[in-house]
Amino acid sequence: MKDEKEKSLLKQPLVEVQDLKVHFPIRKGILSRSGGMVFAVDGVSFTLNEGETLGIVGESGCGKTTTALAVLDLIRPTAGKVFFEESDMARMSPSELRKLRREMQLIFQDPYSSLNPTMTLNQILNEPMRIHRVYPRNERAGRIAYLLEKVGLTPEQGRRFPHELSGGQRQRVGIARALALNPKLIIGDEPVSALDVSIQAQIINLLIELQQEFRLSYLIISHDLTVVEYICDRIAVMYLGRMVEMAPYGDLYRDPKHPYSEALISAIPVADPRLKRKTPMLRGDVPSPIRPPAGCHFHPRCPKRISGCDVHSPQLKDIGGGHWVACHLV
């Protein structure tokens, strides 16, 4: 509890996202006539502080991965701004952006498809340093050995190829590669979802240790609400391109304010056979972000909707204690 207080005193924003929108046109036919828009991210704002872990949760199509890719400038936003250490990424020159990329690294869900099968681990870990021309060439081998040890592998394993490793070991390589340039921010897109339960714990423990050692900031994208609660300091819930709630981890699970967050949390199966199964609160599937419902995007499935929810979009409001909710009922 105490270290969390200290953390909040030293709040220094690392990433600031303001009213981010990412819309993709749907092209139809050979003449590329526009067939409408996918509103993947539709007005998302948040701040990630230094040394903090922010989680973004939501179901498929909610825009969580697109948000992360926009923060990394791998997708250009349709509207809105992303600031990294208070500089606007849209105003940066290509060379400034290139420099900035060292500071932000990505860990992928599937460690196998994100490692080049024809390269040894040494080569894989050398790539980022070679491309960004950091660390003198004669120091790189030493740094690779150091990185391998940091993620729980041995320098001898550096001569191996990805296929010779287990899934958990491959994810360790992905993490070592993300650390190679000594970044400030690591974005993990479902970093443990593809791993077996017994291996997930190893990787989660490793991520937490590395964060403390290197004072990393994490942005964790996941659909696994149990893992997110354990890793993250604050959690944002997204639904159809919008943020519906953001709160410190404990508050969100203890007292979710948005009906969608409440439904999402109550749907998590609990590994305790003595607890009675909860009746599902929601019916039907997540609607498509192509034609999201008017007003509050959640209103057609919301068990608590009132008149007006289908017309007016609720704004994200601060209800105190770092808890933000976008709902007309709050």
Next chain:
Amino acid sequence: MGNTLTIPDSPSPLLHLNRVKTYFYTVEGTAKAVDDVSFSLNKGETIGLVGESGCGKSVTALSIMRLVKDPPGKIVSGAILFNGTDLLQISSGRMKSIRGKRIAMIFQEPMTSLNPVYTVGDQISEMFVTHENLGKKESWERAVGMIEKVQIPAPEKRAREYPHQLSGGMRQRAMIAMALACKPEILIADEPTTALDVTVQAQIIELMLQLREEFGTAIILISHDLGIIAETVERIVVMYAGKVVEEGPTLSVFDAPKHPYTKGLFKSRPKIGERSEYGRRRLLEIQGAVPNLFQLPGGCPFHPRCVAAVEICRGSAPELISTHDNQKVRCHLANP
């Protein structure tokens, strides 16, 4: 809901696997995917097959259905008694009349198990045409009835649609409709909700539980998700490296897991609310990786990862023993 205790191995179980071995013969060697697996399922009971990738839980299910691809797979020995008849001894024609009608199965990815070129209604009707010799019109009507039963809105309209026109959740509902069409005695569900979003998953589990009550179907639920297992099944069978390592009533296994692997599995997942209450505790790790079936360690296959391993664990493979409290465990260190 669900957790009433039944006595395992009652005199005549609905399904009994007796020392089943299913091996895969490949250029890399022989993989003993299912290695001497025995367990039973009683009438109307729900059991959970738990384990990580490669532990043999899906191959066990495919062996029961006699759907193991041969070659490279082969059910080498053992017996699978269904109402006393050994499914491994009957003709493939007779197996066809059981498969789908009396023992049905649903899979993780409904899109790949539905035929994309037939309407959903046609595919469900086929169950009635094939297994109950009904006419086309009556089969169609019964199919629409099943679609309604699995709570797909506008069943008449949906019956005329193709799988790609349905959402993931609806496709899984359609699969359940097809599986339950002939009121099977056993439903095998292999990770039925793993590909679905959590709010949709909750609805599908709810639906399966409702239909279990209505049809009295016994269910073998295969899952890696201990939450789903805790919420739905009466008895748990834990598998590791092709073998059953623990078995018992859900409550007992959760309260007092006996095998070090089961213990580790339960402790390696965070629990919601624990961090707010006690602060973040380091998660318990099971060291190493899930073993490769081609290079299984000697002795107990879990010993290289086991925190409790002693000399005997390296030398000899333990047998599955029954304990005094109605559980079974395969560990040298467990007390009977």
